[in-house]
Amino acid sequence: MVDATTNGSSSSNVVLITGAAGWLGGILASELLSDPKTPNVKLILADIVEPKAPKGAQHALTFKADLTNPESISTLYDTEFGTPDTVYCFHGIMSRGSEDNFDLGLKVNIDSIRYMLEAARQRKTASGELIKFIFTSSLAVYGGPLPHVVDIHTIATPEGAYGMGKLSSELLVNEYSRRGFVDGRILRLPTIVVRPGVPSAATSAFISGIIREPLHGVEAICPVGDGFDSPELELAAWVASPEITIQNFVIAKHIPKEKFLPHTRVAYLPGFTTTVREELEALATVAGKDALKLVTFKDDPTNRRIVSSWPARFDNEYPLSLGFVVDQGGMVPIVQRFKDAVEAGLA
Secondary structure (H helix, E strand, O other), rough: OOOOOOOOOOOOOOEEEEEOOOHHHHHHHHHHHHHOOOOEEEEEEEEOOOOOOOOOOOEEEEEEEEOOHHHHHHHOOOOOOOOEEEEEEEOOOHHHHHHHHHHHHHHHHHHHHHHHHHHHHHHOOOOOOEEEEEEEHHHOOOOOOOOOOOOOOOOOOOOOOOHHHHHHHHHHHHHHHOOOOOEEEEEEEOOOOOOOOOOOOOOOHHHHHHHHHHHHOOOEEOOOOOOOOHHHHHHHEEOOOOOOHHHHHHHHHHHHHHOOOOOOOOOOOOOOOEEHHHHHHHHHHHHHHHHHHHEEOOOOHHHHHHHOOOOOOOOOHHHHHHHHOOOOOOOOHHHHHHHHHOOOOOO
């Protein structure tokens, strides 16, 4: 454990982030430092590997923790900072990983979330309020016949182990909220593009990879289609940029619970529809057609089946009514921002 704090006393604005060694958790930790609505934030950061405290953090604790162990989880709620006011529950086994290792997916994506909720249930914040429990879910909860445009009333019927695990934990967060144990907020994330770093075990990882790798000058594998003329490249996905996603994570913390529908704490985050072909066209627009030479096609039917089972068009009305924000301008500005970050050594 690393203690980067100068003051060990407990106070409000204590935020616990699990999965904090991942890139989303790390960026969120940094973003909270500059959130005017979370002044003097104290961060408790935990993951299966010890996270790094964000640059400039005056109050941060970092833990290497087994998040499938209830005793390990309890220690995160009982640090010198006191009980967290807000929990961002980000950890999990990604889509292809949980499909390939079903038992591990159950353990991490369901059991550990229940342990996190139980720990929150047993505690109140310093001001006597319920802990805000922000759970990141996924579009993988959807499957089967779907309307052309999904809205907040569309029933979730997952067709994969990852979506099943996420939906199971959504139901737990809803029930713990209904019973007054926690103040839950469930965020169904779009596919986030462009993800920095190394490829993840997510089935959708290629959606970032076909942009990220060429901009780094290395080969990318596209598991959809067998060439640029393949009709499979019309496969559509619901996406959002990392910048907008992180902004929405912070917004989620400040939404009054009364704004959610009375029967559910679920909200899918706003996004937009793009296709694999449109991604490649944006890459060519930003980086030139030579960048496309670094994309190699190796069609993977399993990958295509899983990704194509996810909806690609949503009605943004409900999440926008809650105060969330959405990307503007499609893929080209997102690819341009990532190219600029690569050139600056930031991605």
